[in-house]
Amino acid sequence: MDSKKNNSDKLNSNNDNLTIIKPNTGWQVINFRELLEYRDLFFFLAWRDIKALYAQTVLGFSWAILKPLVQIIVFTIIFGKVAKVSTEGIPYFLFSSVAIIPWTYMSQTMSESSESLITQQSMLGKIYIPRLIFPIIPALSRIVDFSISLILIFIVMIYYRVMPTWNLLLTPLFFLLMASVPVAIGLWLSSLAIRFRDIRHAMPFAIQMLIYSAPIVYSASTIPEKYRILYSLNPIVGVIEGYRACILGLPIPWPFIWPGIISAVILLVSGALYFRRMERVVVDVI
Amino acid sequence: MTIGNTAIKVENLSKCYRIGMKEEMHDSLIKSVFSFLKSPVKNYQKHRSLYNFKDVDKHSDNSDIIWALKDVSFEVKEGEIVGIIGVNGAGKSTLLKILSKITDPTGGQAIIRGKISSLLEVGTGFHPELTGRENVYLNGTILGMRKTELDSKFDEIVDFSGIEKFIDTPVKRYSSGMKVRLAFAVAAHLDPEILLIDEVLAVGDAEFQKKCLSKMENVSQTGRTILFVSHNMHALTRLCPRAILLNGGVVQSDGESNKIVASYLDFGKGVKSEREWPLLAESPGDNVVRLRSVRVRTKDGEIKDSVDIRKAIFIDMEYDVLEEGNELMIYYHVMDDQGLEIFNPIDSDPDWRRRARPTGRYVSTAEIPGNFLSEGMIYIGAGIWNRNPEFRRLSVPDTVAFLVVDNMDGDTARVDWIRHLPGVVRPLLNWETTYSPNESGR
Numbered sequence: 001m002d003s004k005k006n007n008s009d010k011l012n013s014n015n016d017n018l019t020i021i022k023p024n025t026g027w028q029v030i031n032f033r034e035l036l037e038y039r040d041l042f043f044f045l046a047w048r049d050i051k052a053l054y055a056q057t058v059l060g061f062s063w064a065i066l067k068p069l070v071q072i073i074v075f076t077i078i079f080g081k082v083a084k085v086s087t088e089g090i091p092y093f094l095f096s097s098v099a100i101i102p103w104t105y106m107s108q109t110m111s112e113s114s115e116s117l118i119t120q121q122s123m124l125g126k127i128y129i130p131r132l133i134f135p136i137i138p139a140l141s142r143i144v145d146f147s148i149s150l151i152l153i154f155i156v157m158i159y160y161r162v163m164p165t166w167n168l169l170l171t172p173l174f175f176l177l178m179a180s181v182p183v184a185i186g187l188w189l190s191s192l193a194i195r196f197r198d199i200r201h202a203m204p205f206a207i208q209m210l211i212y213s214a215p216i217v218y219s220a221s222t223i224p225e226k227y228r229i230l231y232s233l234n235p236i237v238g239v240i241e242g243y244r245a246c247i248l249g250l251p252i253p254w255p256f257i258w259p260g261i262i263s264a265v266i267l268l269v270s271g272a273l274y275f276r277r278m279e280r281v282v283v284d285v286i
Numbered sequence: 287m288t289i290g291n292t293a294i295k296v297e298n299l300s301k302c303y304r305i306g307m308k309e310e311m312h313d314s315l316i317k318s319v320f321s322f323l324k325s326p327v328k329n330y331q332k333h334r335s336l337y338n339f340k341d342v343d344k345h346s347d348n349s350d351i352i353w354a355l356k357d358v359s360f361e362v363k364e365g366e367i368v369g370i371i372g373v374n375g376a377g378k379s380t381l382l383k384i385l386s387k388i389t390d391p392t393g394g395q396a397i398i399r400g401k402i403s404s405l406l407e408v409g410t411g412f413h414p415e416l417t418g419r420e421n422v423y424l425n426g427t428i429l430g431m432r433k434t435e436l437d438s439k440f441d442e443i444v445d446f447s448g449i450e451k452f453i454d455t456p457v458k459r460y461s462s463g464m465k466v467r468l469a470f471a472v473a474a475h476l477d478p479e480i481l482l483i484d485e486v487l488a489v490g491d492a493e494f495q496k497k498c499l500s501k502m503e504n505v506s507q508t509g510r511t512i513l514f515v516s517h518n519m520h521a522l523t524r525l526c527p528r529a530i531l532l533n534g535g536v537v538q539s540d541g542e543s544n545k546i547v548a549s550y551l552d553f554g555k556g557v558k559s560e561r562e563w564p565l566l567a568e569s570p571g572d573n574v575v576r577l578r579s580v581r582v583r584t585k586d587g588e589i590k591d592s593v594d595i596r597k598a599i600f601i602d603m604e605y606d607v608l609e610e611g612n613e614l615m616i617y618y619h620v621m622d623d624q625g626l627e628i629f630n631p632i633d634s635d636p637d638w639r640r641r642a643r644p645t646g647r648y649v650s651t652a653e654i655p656g657n658f659l660s661e662g663m664i665y666i667g668a669g670i671w672n673r674n675p676e677f678r679r680l681s682v683p684d685t686v687a688f689l690v691v692d693n694m695d696g697d698t699a700r701v702d703w704i705r706h707l708p709g710v711v712r713p714l715l716n717w718e719t720t721y722s723p724n725e726s727g728r
Contacts, residue, residue, distance in 0.1 A: 017399060017400055017401065017479075018397060018398070018399050019387075019397070019398040019399075019402065020395060020396070020397050020398075021384060021385065021387065021390075021391065021395060021396040021397075021398065022391065022394070022395035022396075023390055023391055023392055023393060023394075024390055038427070038430075040427045040432055040433040041427040041428060043433075044420075044423055044424040044427050044428075045411075045424070047420070047424075048411075048413050048416060048420075048424055051413075051415055051416055051420070052413055052415045052416070055415040056415075123410055123411055123428070124388070125383075125388060126388070126406045126407040126410045127386070127388065127404065127406065127407070127410050127411075127428060127429065128386050128387040128388050128404065129428060129430075280389075280390040281390070283383070283388055283389040284303060284389055
């Protein structure tokens with residue numbers, strides 16, 4: 001109410017609420033103040049996605065457990081029993097459970113985030129909201145799925161009698177890394193996908209390939225020492241190794257994690273900048 | 287930068303689009319194979335050029351550049367309500383999209399003072415799986431409201447929409463009318479200093495439209511600045527004291543809305559959709575028959591300056607026969623704004639054909655079907671012809687005029703064509719395609 005009273009003063013003293021619209025060229029910084037103003041929208045858009053995701057399904061949120069579970073079982077049979085992949089003595093089912101659950105979150109978020117501008121194109125042309133919101137929303141809405149699927153991890157931990165250790169205190173770090181990787185990739189790919197719909201066709205198959213780029217079905221220790229840094233530049237490696245060490249109480253393999261954190265930050269910042277550069281032409285090109 | 291009490295200042299605002307480039311034709315297999323191999327590179331260049339305008343010169347005549355807006359300048363004072371009119375493709379929507387930050391201009395600038403909200407569509411972001419309540423919050427935050435603001439206005443919004451009973455039902459079970467009501471209720475409770483509105487009144491039933499209009503009138507009395515784009519000339523003249531006419535991306539005229547709308551409707555000829563001669567002595571005709579009025583109306587009898595291209599139009603001619611015993615032929619000239627005669631309908635009603643008419647008041651009505659006339663101004667001339675002997679009793683060129691509007695909803699003969707569509711008439715034809723997958727090139 002105060003704002004109304006002050007209106008006349010504000011307009012006379014001017015300048016504080018001026019919007020200047022002109023052609024933008026070059027790189028734009030991220031407007032955090034604006035994002036903060038739209039914080040409620042983050043919540044409601046994520047809520048919409050969560051509610052719409054399993055609407056009219058019989059199994060509902062059980063899907064959040066069922067999907068990774070089936071994958072874990074298949075991998076356990078193929079890589080654990082048939083191919084006998086070395087896991088340094090960890091039961092294969094346990095070994096892959098702790099990797100597949102964060103991977104499921106990352107791959108789903110990544111593909112949704114990459115398509116976010118295309119799927120929301122009708123909204124883009126009708127109203128201005130900070131476009132940066134769109135590739136970030138999947139990272140929020142998929143947290144629900146991820147949290148539910150953690151139940152699976154608990155069950156597996158109890159079954160294999162894995163004792164929680166102080167390592168668990170580090171999980172927020174890996175959670176942050178886990179969420180920022182798909183957002184970073186989503187920022188890059190969603191802005192590219194507006195112009196090049198090829199992304200849409202490449203995505204499912206790229207994700208299938210990507211699963212083998214990280215120690216999900218195999219152990220990172222099989223990577224030769226001299227390629228370790230190169231291998232670990234893939235931030236997914238850090239996320240998987242980090243989670244595995246946290247949950248199973250193994251020593252944290254920092255050499256596999258640091259390079260990933262650095263490349264994730266670079267990817268995130270560059271992705272955000274590229275996104276800002278592209279968002280001004282989004283509506284015209286879509 | 288001081289701009290006094292100006293709310294919106296637009297200076298030389300321009301926006302261009304690059305339309306699709308011509309596809310090349312290949313006359314040999316080798317060439318087409320080669321171009322297929324080259325195509326990723328070419329597609330990349332094409333995609334890049336779609337948003338790259340460094341090489342564009344405003345004065346050059348580049349065929350694949352469309353200037354949606356060209357050097358548009360105007361100022362809107364605080365509290366002013368301005369209507370924006372113009373035919374499809376005149377640049378109205380582009381202007382609103384630039385002002386609401388949806389798209390960037392190619393040149394020029396706009397300075398806006400105050401919190402701005404735009405309503406280019408009602409119900410943006412509505413999701414069928416969410417309940418009415420959830421959609422109110424979602425749509426409200428999309429429109430720029432805060433959750434706390436929505437909390438305090440929620441009851442008012444639901445009350446305005448008139449669908450309290452269904453507020454916790456998923457929107458997918460709503461009728462389309464209910465959805466619009468709820469969406470508009472949210473929009474009507476926006477509280478910005480500057481509001482941009484595009485054509486949203488075209489939805490909803492007549493009663494609800496009226497409610498929205500009166501709500502907007504209330505809003506406009508609170509000193510808010512409004513920019514309003516509409517094809518509804520009645521609403522526009524009622525709501526907006528000032529109007530800006532855009533034509534081909536430039537400001538053609540800017541001033542008092544009644545004058546601008548009138549000049550828009552008949553580009554200076556002064557012809558309206560209804561014409562009456564209240565005094566018999568001054569009415570056209572002779573001692574046998576006198577023309578008393580001609581009006582353009584819809585099926586429901588509503589007199590309209592602008593009509594939906596899909597709807598049938600009824601043209602009533604009212605005339606008095608003062609002396610009995612003459613055979614009369616009632617006819618119209620239907621012309622476009624270029625003066626081209628589109629057709630000349632003659633009254634074929636069998637009841638009065640070849641029949642001497644008794645004295646009295648007559649109303650002859652011609653029904654022009656929907657999906658027949660082309661977009662634009664239509665001028666109607668009225669006439670009465672005598673049979674046996676043959677001569678013209680009366681003829682009034684450009685008696686009435688109306689505007690045919692194609693709202694581009696996709697169900698007109700425009701289909702998905704959004705640019706200028708020439709042609710004297712625009713019938714919606716039956717189309718059929720047969721397909722045989724294995725017979726190409728045979």
